[in-house]
Each structure stands twice: as C-alpha cells, then as structure tokens.
Amino acid sequence: MAVHLFEARDHAVSYQKYRFSPPEKLQSVIFSYVEEKRVDPIRLVVDVGCGSGQSTRVLAAHFEKVIGTDISEAQIEAARQAASLPNVSYHVCPAEDLPFEDGSVDLITAFTAAHWFDMPKFMKEVDRVLKPHGCVALSTYSADLSMHYKDCSERLTEIFTEIWNLLFEHADERVNLVIAEYKEVFELLPFQDKQRVTQIIDKIPMSISGVIGFIQSFSMYQAFLRINPEAATSLLQKTEQRFLETMGVCSNETQVEVWLKNVCVLACKGP
C-alpha cells in the first residue's frame, strides 16, 4: 500500500527550502555506473518520488530528457514552482503505476524515496518500463550522520543522534529499510546484474538553521508535529539553542559541515 506522508503543503515547502540535491560523490557513483553499463545514449530518465525536484534538476544537466514523478501533488507543485528547465517535466503518479510504455525508459532513479514505495509492485514497474539494458539507481542517506565544527564535532554529533533517536519513535516502519542500508531493497531488485554501494560519504556545508530545517523535513519529525505540535516546535528551538551553545556562537547562520553517508543500489536490466 502506498504511504501518504509527504502530502502537506508545509512539508513540501520545507522540502523545497531545506532538502539538498544529491551530493557529488553519490552523483558520481550513479553516473559512473551508467556510463560503464550503457552503450546507447540515455534519452529518458525518470526520477521517481522526486519530491520538490532537487534531484530531478541535477539529472537534467546530464541527460536529454528527465521526468520527475511523485505521488504528492503538493511536492510536484513545489517542484514546478522552482527553476524551470526545458528538458524537465513532472507528473503526479504513484511509483507503483508509472505512466510510461513498456520498455521506454533508459534510467530510473529514486533519491531517499524508494523505501516509501510498495516494493514488489514498484520493482515490477521498473522491470516493465525499463528498456533492455536500462539501469536503475535507488539511493538514500543513512542514519549515520555526523556534524563537524572546530573542536566540538563529537558533541554536535551526539546531540544530532539524540534527536534522531527521539524522533525515531515516530518513524514509519519503512524507515527500517534505511537503517538496514537498503539490503532488502537490493535483494528485491529483479535483475541479476546488480550491486549495493555503501559508505558514499559526502561533506555538505550547512548553516545551523539549515540543519534544523533538514530535521524539520524528516517524515518522523512531521509525524511528531502532527501529534504534538507544541512539543515538536519546542524540540527544534531547544536543539538549535544546544547547537549554538555547544559551538559558542550566537548566529544560526554559522556554517558547519554535515557528513552524510549514502547508500545506493544499482542494477542493469538484461537484454
């Protein structure tokens, strides 16, 4: 069954504002894989669960035509309102029922999204719409994230981990696929030629307000916000305060470096 955790307009707005594009090392893992596997040029890429389009726009710089799809109208509306690129378009549709002809797509991607899909149905769709030798790349960042700033990196990371663990009580069970670093997603991929790449570490500069916004965009934070808005809002305020006190600074625009560990499962359909 499809989940509807990203439908709220405010959630889509916080996505557009605080989610970042696929970081460079992750991009390079995907692009190198595709280059290695593909003989024919990639004409059509479908970015499933594209949210507000951060990943879709990155793909547009590399491929002829990119279509972002998402089950949430609010997310697609946010994606359409962002920079429009001539080779990008968007569709509201479930990942389990993609509006593409059999054997018509060269590359399917999903960034931090595949764990929300009904996996067996989605895998069937992947198999159906991919061309022979078409590729699929499903990635997510893991829970193993660290924050870096001068000599207080360890303490900042501890605070972040504490908040993550607290919010995890409100996580949907599908987040366990992320915790297991997509092992099950890998097993379910219906192609022989496949690999799972872990330890893709990207270092992302972020302001403290950006880190707070990133936490705010988590589905588990949004779930907490729905059941207890006051506690959720106060948690974010207190967390920001703790970060700033730890760093000994006043401005929430102070930059830190967030080290994100991504995992990516990649596969290539047979002839």
Ligand SMILES: C[S@@+](CC[C@H](N)C(=O)[O-])C[C@H]1O[C@@H](n2cnc3c(N)ncnc32)[C@H](O)[C@@H]1O
């Ligand atoms: C965590 S967001 C990731 C968005 C974007 N790919 C990114 O990297 O920022 C997950 C997205 O998957 C979408 N989603 C969840 N279930 C879906 C489904 N069954 N079919 C299509 N999209 C879905 C949500 O609406 C949401 O926009």
